Amino acid sequence: DSIANQIAAGEVVQRPASVVKELLENSVDAKAKSVQVIVREAGRNLIQIVDDGVGMTETDARMSFERHATSKIRSSDDLFRIRTMGFRGEALASIAAVAQIEMRTRRAEEELGTLIRIEGSDIKAQEAISCLPGTNLLIKNLFFNVPARRNFLKSNSVEMRHIIDEFQRVALANPEVAFSLFHNDQEIYNLPAGKLSRRIVDMFGKSYREQLNFCEEQTPYVTVHGYIGKPESAKKARNEQFFFVNNRFIKHNYLHHAVVGAYEGTLPEGSHPFYVLFIDIDPSHIDINIHPTKTEIKFDDERSVYAIMMAAVRKAVGLYNL
Numbered sequence: 001d002s003i004a005n006q007i008a009a010g011e012v013v014q015r016p017a018s019v020v021k022e023l024l025e026n027s028v029d030a031k032a033k034s035v036q037v038i039v040r041e042a043g044r045n046l047i048q049i050v051d052d053g054v055g056m057t058e059t060d061a062r063m064s065f066e067r068h069a070t071s072k073i074r075s076s077d078d079l080f081r082i083r084t085m086g087f088r089g090e091a092l093a094s095i096a097a098v099a100q101i102e103m104r105t106r107r108a109e110e111e112l113g114t115l116i117r118i119e120g121s122d123i124k125a126q127e128a129i130s131c132l133p134g135t136n137l138l139i140k141n142l143f144f145n146v147p148a149r150r151n152f153l154k155s156n157s158v159e160m161r162h163i164i165d166e167f168q169r170v171a172l173a174n175p176e177v178a179f180s181l182f183h184n185d186q187e188i189y190n191l192p193a194g195k196l197s198r199r200i201v202d203m204f205g206k207s208y209r210e211q212l213n214f215c216e217e218q219t220p221y222v223t224v225h226g227y228i229g230k231p232e233s234a235k236k237a238r239n240e241q242f243f244f245v246n247n248r249f250i251k252h253n254y255l256h257h258a259v260v261g262a263y264e265g266t267l268p269e270g271s272h273p274f275y276v277l278f279i280d281i282d283p284s285h286i287d288i289n290i291h292p293t294k295t296e297i298k299f300d301d302e303r304s305v306y307a308i309m310m311a312a313v314r315k316a317v318g319l320y321n322l
């Protein structure tokens with residue numbers, strides 16, 4: 001069974017960044033107001049996530065590491081109404097199969113919390129402890145029991161880039177939650193709770209304060225809102241483009257094309273505009289690939305979404321504000 005667990009884990013946990021993504025989403029699902037992320041050696045030695053969310057009872061804490069133990073879905077119907085980020089109950093079980101875990105968790109209404117130690121899916125210890133309300137997870141020595149995977153991790157700077165990408169996506173989608181990220185005791189981000197525009201400026205720099213245009217378009221089929229960068233702020237790098245569908249980060253080349261097209265040649269040659277755009281749509285109109293690590297989705301009317309996106313961005317760029 002431990003081999004089966006390791007194989008299943010491979011799907012969810014590809015690298016340290018996958019762990020960061022899953023744990024951040026769990027903290028958001030747990031209604032945390034503040035989430036702290038601490039990593040060492042780009043996550044290969046330590047990933048720690050501390051949240052002030054609802055926490056878990058002793059039973060829930062133990063259950064949370066069982067495969068398909070999710071508290072978030074009650075019937076298959078719920079899949080199409082997913083409002084929480086997690087829905088498969090696979091992340092903690094998968095991480096536990098390939099790492100050493102220490103979890104401290106407490107619900108606010110309970111006096112004592114629970115400490116659980118797990119190593120390669122085996123529960124090594126469980127005891128009642130005093131701790132703050134919320135959940136504090138330590139993931140140590142990722143892939144300690146899968147040397148091939150551990151050896152195939154990339155350099156610290158590449159693995160950190162992936163961690164930062166995942167962190168940015170969750171932090172942008174949840175500006176009302178405070179987030180911080182530390183790497184080897186160095187502060188990478190310290191983002192107070194606030195509005196989306198403030199979150200963008202805190203994350204990408206003060207220069208963005210003058211570079212953002214608000215963007216909004218509503219139709220019965222879909223609504224779009226967010227911020228786009230002024231054409232002159234476009235950059236060569238392609239890592240400051242974010243689409244979220246129902247608050248879930250996605251990649252969508254066709255929609256990216258709509259955004260770029262809306263700038264109508266005002267972008268400097270070979271540059272990509274900044275954007276953080278939220279698309280809200282009835283879940284019955286989308287086909288989410290139910291794979292936990294996939295970020296692609298399909299709309300049942302892609303052309304309409306394309307046209308609405310283009311109209312929204314056009315207005316925001318200001319090309320038609322005569």
Ligand code: ADP
Nearest residue numbers: 026030064070071086087088089090091092135
């Ligand atoms: P999923 O998120 O798909 O339900 P996970 O394996 O990520 O599956 O988590 C399993 C369960 O553990 C969750 O459904 C939730 O009940 C509980 N859980 C995980 N992380 C937290 C957290 N940070 N705070 C409170 N509960 C949590």
Ligand code: MG
Nearest residue numbers: 022026086091
């Ligand atoms: Mg989850």
